[in-house]
Amino acid sequence: MTYNVAILGASGYTGAELVRIIATHPSLRVAALSADRKAGMEMSDVYPHLRHLDLPQLCTIEEIDFEQIDLAFAALPHGLSQALVRDLPKTVKVVDLGADFRLRDPKKYEFWYGAEHVAPELQKEAVYGLTEFYRDDIKNARLVAGTGCNAATVQFALRPLIAGGLIDLDDIICDLKNGLSGAGRSVKENMLFTERATNVEGYAQGGKHRHLGEFDQEFSAIAGRPVEIMFTPHLVPASRGILASCYVKGDAAAIHAALEAQYKDEPFIVVLPFGKAPGMGHVAGSNFCHIGVVGDRKTGRALVVSTLDNLNKGSSGQAVQNANLMLGLPETEGLMLSPVFP
């Protein structure tokens, strides 16, 4: 059976990545592509790399007949999904790739995003989309909130350690190296090639990055007590990928064992042999996440490194994985594309 999907916000990078993935997905069909400001254009004019595909023209959201749509991917700027999802027919399943439904607490949403949530009842309904940890809920969900890309990367490294009581909860430092597609396709001076090509630079340091809302929510829930990590993303001259270096206090061998146990049957999470750390370029273009653990010369300290493709496993690949579950399809369907290297 083929399911009709709509991609709302198809002109952004995560929208294009959804199209790319779905193009070879045996059970999904792109039935509608919306992009308000580019409505009327062909997708091939917006993304020439998709020129070989037979795709519907870009349209406005209003032009979509949602009665024909089984599932909608909302790849919209933060804040725009709330009212939209609220007003969709309830027959349409939704995977939201933005931040609107990640935080369950309206107050926390307001704190991190600076605006009141307009659909707080949906905040409660939405299931957090970190597939490997919310799989059963996602299967039965109508609305799934895709995670932040940084949030996914770090959680894959740390959730089993926090759950297992293996690390000091007050001393978790996560230093991230981020490919630039995380900033999307919107034009900003600091995202020009010339500004970034030979530059590495942190941003939102000191506890200002919004993905901290997700970390606080998830890690505190697992630990049963407040957990606040230090988290610093750094822009690096690459288009795709996040590599998180997580410095923790705990026994490195026990940490590695816990990660291996947690992920041994997971199709998309690869735990490297003890002592090896992954490279960001080895997951690009795929739905895989590679994790490694290295012990330090200082006893009781470990480095846990996690890497994934922000546009894929960190966003659009995760979204398709969740959609597969929501539609009763095999979880891995259409997602076994290998990383592209070099």
Add this chain to the structure above:
Amino acid sequence: MTYNVAILGASGYTGAELVRIIATHPSLRVAALSADRKAGMEMSDVYPHLRHLDLPQLCTIEEIDFEQIDLAFAALPHGLSQALVRDLPKTVKVVDLGADFRLRDPKKYEFWYGAEHVAPELQKEAVYGLTEFYRDDIKNARLVAGTGCNAATVQFALRPLIAGGLIDLDDIICDLKNGLSGAGRSVKENMLFTERATNVEGYAQGGKHRHLGEFDQEFSAIAGRPVEIMFTPHLVPASRGILASCYVKGDAAAIHAALEAQYKDEPFIVVLPFGKAPGMGHVAGSNFCHIGVVGDRKTGRALVVSTLDNLNKGSSGQAVQNANLMLGLPETEGLMLSPVFP
């Protein structure tokens, strides 16, 4: 039905790309991977991006039981395929990705490669692997000689123009921009990141590049008279892709029409609307080739631009496309992966 394939020379980039493509190919199965100097290693240690796959260990060619192999891909350094292919059981079909069987004339081989050919009878048997132009011969071939990556890029642009008598045969200038994976994974000072990251530099200028042997052979055969083009590749700071800017004398509109007519039913060749030229980044990771034509302010001059991924359509993707034909499979099977952008 599933066919067993062997990849000989799996430790190079084209070998790894073959593994990547075949991993999601429904009818091919990697049954053996050879890499003489790395025999005994796991492919995941040589190429961490393939770590999620269940692959045979790297072995020597001698260790392969070719009775179990339906088709072998030979991704070996130039010169090593000749004796090897000669000595394989005749039941094994072969796609050679190297240069050993591209030239049909032993003298031309010796001129361009500086050594006598050791299997001249196979030179005659081998079919030139430019699928879109040798399709019928490839279907019945036991040995197919994959084209040079530059040779493929330029031929897609020029063959229909030469065949159609649309351009001046004495004034063809092809200026190429080449991603660095074309040099393979062998370690050379001039291929270090630091040497190339901010550098653009031509090489083998003036008529010294070996792919000229292919151009001369093919273009002269089509034209029925000697044709020699000017051809200059330039290294650019990118890993994948070739973009060929071909300057020709002829009517731009007629040229565009001829290309559209030639490729209108081809699944992998995309001709852009008249006046548009393609970008190299829009075919990376895929088996697609994009071609565009722009007329010049000088009457009777045109620019024909062709671009493809040297590791894929220029080598390993082409090889799988040919293998599909040789095995009686649908030509596009396993090859419809979209380009990865950004």
Add this chain to the structure above:
Amino acid sequence: MTYNVAILGASGYTGAELVRIIATHPSLRVAALSADRKAGMEMSDVYPHLRHLDLPQLCTIEEIDFEQIDLAFAALPHGLSQALVRDLPKTVKVVDLGADFRLRDPKKYEFWYGAEHVAPELQKEAVYGLTEFYRDDIKNARLVAGTGCNAATVQFALRPLIAGGLIDLDDIICDLKNGLSGAGRSVKENMLFTERATNVEGYAQGGKHRHLGEFDQEFSAIAGRPVEIMFTPHLVPASRGILASCYVKGDAAAIHAALEAQYKDEPFIVVLPFGKAPGMGHVAGSNFCHIGVVGDRKTGRALVVSTLDNLNKGSSGQAVQNANLMLGLPETEGLMLSPVFP
């Protein structure tokens, strides 16, 4: 003696490059920096790499007391220099880095720039700023029009060949590879890191690029007859540099000899040994231009390759070289900085 200079349009890349060069120039002093939209800001906030310098605050042009200024560099968007320069006190020498005074013929200006020139009398007065060929006029000029960066690169390769009657004037093809700083710091979607990092793509093909106005003017004047070249720039993933591959019909050895003779005493033009072609990365950050000549296997064809840093020798370095002449300083003063590699 120290001369006070003003940099008008200091917030663009050529403005910043002027500041960088002048910072170690023994006879020039940055007395004023204008940037209308950023007036009131510190240069170090706009360009952190200049934070170590003691510079005047950015101001509006109106705030500059031109009585204190010996020479002004106008690094403004095209079109803004005309009225500005017209209204400056005649005691101020001007080097314009934009396009406003490059073309001497008002009709040609209107053709290429789509607007009537508002100061045609200055068009006549302005000296074309290709130092190595207009040195004597520049020494006595009040207004010098800096060349286009592409225009400089190609002219260094071709002027002596046209002047010497060494090449066929009807068959000149110039294929350029362009670093992205040529597009300036203005924010455009197609200049994002993600759009360009793995992409090579031509633009303004077919005779649409405005620098053709300069080529036509200069080459026709040298030849004494109309000369129109084919000229195609290509964006490559690098920040600085232009590499021009010029395909000409003529005797390669004679061409090389002519270039060597022309430039043997030039401090900034380096002609490589015959048969060698330069790399773009080997002139970055400097005022040097490297030129090489390679003969082709086709008799009577040659490739002339010229490369320079578009922000430096192609713009701000050239501007300082001209300013040195206009102020009676040694031509090379402050400009002998070596290229930065790797």
Add this chain to the structure above:
Amino acid sequence: MTYNVAILGASGYTGAELVRIIATHPSLRVAALSADRKAGMEMSDVYPHLRHLDLPQLCTIEEIDFEQIDLAFAALPHGLSQALVRDLPKTVKVVDLGADFRLRDPKKYEFWYGAEHVAPELQKEAVYGLTEFYRDDIKNARLVAGTGCNAATVQFALRPLIAGGLIDLDDIICDLKNGLSGAGRSVKENMLFTERATNVEGYAQGGKHRHLGEFDQEFSAIAGRPVEIMFTPHLVPASRGILASCYVKGDAAAIHAALEAQYKDEPFIVVLPFGKAPGMGHVAGSNFCHIGVVGDRKTGRALVVSTLDNLNKGSSGQAVQNANLMLGLPETEGLMLSPVFP
């Protein structure tokens, strides 16, 4: 007065950077360039970006007449300087850019470098070359041991904090992002453009990097007790630069104040306003180091970010700065070149 210098190991990147810097240094003259395996070649063939300079031919060390040399820069692979420096005439001052004399304790040297030191008496004599902290000793030294490039970057951030008792000495985590020229010009598979262009990857994690020997020596000496930091370098796709993100426990404002006080008169160390962190691209090609401090939402935690150009301030620039002091020249002479951006 002009001093004659020899550069031993001129074919490596730090050797070439020394030549670049000295080319515009008013008081130093390159009198000899050695490169054993490339002896007899011209520097311009090894480094085309230096083609405009009039340099001595590359020679063997034995061919140098050290009686004519005032100061030698030894830019040799680790291990090769010891015997060499021991056997030089004592009239020659030496700045060693390698690791041979950085550690004062022969046992520590043996531990980190895996071989007995052959000139332990020189280990004692050598002055550690972190100019800003060993200035007086350097002025009177005959032999100065240039610091590791990572070691310099991190020490500029942390020395004043350790000296001031401002941070917890048991919880210092330094996560570094490293440009690839730090690996030198030696050919290794993992330094190919294709391996690194879209990749970020740590190395020598867990306390294995040799620069830890310097950190341990210096930080323990300042603190008067053993100090061991966690230190992880990561390769990023850039040629030049190191950006160190140092996570410490202490009061951010006090930390910033201490850094400002320490460096307020230093010509090459720039402390950014509180709350701002520097970018690696803004120091490239220069002898400057930028430092910033950001406080965290978690009270008592701070991020101190330090960045410099590994080839310049981290190696060859530092070497010239030390040479200036050793020769009685102004410390900043020849070193005020601004960073190159973009």
